[in-house]
Amino acid sequence: MNITRRHLIGLGGGAAALLTMPAIIRAAEPFDIVMQGGKNGGHVWFDPIGLHIQPGDSVRWINMDKGNSHTATAYHPSLFDHPRRMPRNTKPWDSDYLLPGESFVFTFSKPGIYDYYCIPHEAAGMVGRIVVGSARNADWLRSGTGDKGVPEAALNMFPGIDAILGMGRVSIDGTETQQGGAAHAHS
Amino acid sequence: MTSFKILSGLALFCAMTGTAFAHGPADSVAMSPPDAPFQAVSALVPLPDFLPGMGQLFVDPATLPAGPFMAYDHDGALVSTIYMLPLSQLTPDQGFDDLTTSGALVDHVDVVYNAGHPGVEEPHIHVILWHVSPADEERVAQ
Ligand SMILES: [Cu+2]
Numbered sequence: 001m002n003i004t005r006r007h008l009i010g011l012g013g014g015a016a017a018l019l020t021m022p023a024i025i026r027a028a029e030p031f032d033i034v035m036q037g038g039k040n041g042g043h044v045w046f047d048p049i050g051l052h053i054q055p056g057d058s059v060r061w062i063n064m065d066k067g068n069s070h071t072a073t074a075y076h077p078s079l080f081d082h083p084r085r086m087p088r089n090t091k092p093w094d095s096d097y098l099l100p101g102e103s104f105v106f107t108f109s110k111p112g113i114y115d116y117y118c119i120p121h122e123a124a125g126m127v128g129r130i131v132v133g134s135a136r137n138a139d140w141l142r143s144g145t146g147d148k149g150v151p152e153a154a155l156n157m158f159p160g161i162d163a164i165l166g167m168g169r170v171s172i173d174g175t176e177t178q179q180g181g182a183a184h185a186h187s
Numbered sequence: 188m189t190s191f192k193i194l195s196g197l198a199l200f201c202a203m204t205g206t207a208f209a210h211g212p213a214d215s216v217a218m219s220p221p222d223a224p225f226q227a228v229s230a231l232v233p234l235p236d237f238l239p240g241m242g243q244l245f246v247d248p249a250t251l252p253a254g255p256f257m258a259y260d261h262d263g264a265l266v267s268t269i270y271m272l273p274l275s276q277l278t279p280d281q282g283f284d285d286l287t288t289s290g291a292l293v294d295h296v297d298v299v300y301n302a303g304h305p306g307v308e309e310p311h312i313h314v315i316l317w318h319v320s321p322a323d324e325e326r327v328a329q
Binding site for chain 1: 233235240299305308309313
């Protein structure tokens with residue numbers, strides 16, 4: 001990245017050149033996923049709950065909930081004894097607790113389907129799914145081994161792969177009318 | 188005679204300080220920070236020190252998850268006593284017995300669902316004994 005930037009500046013482009021290079025912008029700017037909660041703490045959610053990115057892209061989780069702390073934690077046996085819901089032989093991530101206004105960035109290099117949860121809110125269905133590149137490396141999804149011990153409320157919330165690939169990002173209605181039911185997508 | 192002196196002394200104290208409580212909270216919890224064994228929730232778990240809608244919370248860790256949690260406004264005055272009751276523990280064979288109180292007069296009560304937060308990391312019910320009027324809940328709104 002540093003080499004690319006120096007190279008561009010060497011060409012006399014500077015910031016202006018960066019702005020006209022979509023590939024560079026993509027690498028530099030993470031995709032944002034907001035952690036949010038309703039006014040009285042009854043509802044909590046990730047927005048978008050489903051996201052499609054490419055290998056090399058980064059995701060930034062930001063806690064915008066003034067009254068709560070949240071985590072973005074990969075489903076992986078090395079983290080809090082959870083099942084693996086991400087590609088084999090790939091490094092998992094855990095943001096640890098983010099206080100209001102705090103954020104965490106993780107870069108995805110390997111294609112596949114990655115599910116994650118918020119530690120204090122998994123039982124309330126606060127989970128998300130990221131598809132990196134194509135929908136390869138989903139052995140855990142086909143075999144169903146990733147479901148063991150995952151709360152029903154969480155299993156009900158993961159958006160479908162087709163919806164994520166079709167729309168790029170899937171949001172849920174996390175407001176007062178949504179009562180832990182199936183996620184419904186809107187663009 | 189002695190008890191009369193104490194009572195009249197208390198009445199004089201209340202008149203001097205303008206205390207309006209029919210039953211005041213125990214001295215140990217009347218103002219923030221309350222005495223030990225209460226500790227700031229924000230010191231025990233990763234949460235903001237002041238929670239919008241609730242205030243600055245303190246709890247005796249030995250009483251988790253139920254509490255009581257003592258909640259204070261920005262001036263350090265007790266506004267509510269809160270109990271946090273996990274849905275998973277409200278069963279035919281479980282429940283919560285003999286929860287202590289702050290001793291403060293209860294103006295009204297809220298019972299609300301909470302999805303969870305550090306400290307009580309599962310869906311639970313907040314039972315909030317407000318020691319101020321509904322209008323005065325504004326003191327901890329932000
Ligand atoms: Cu959360």
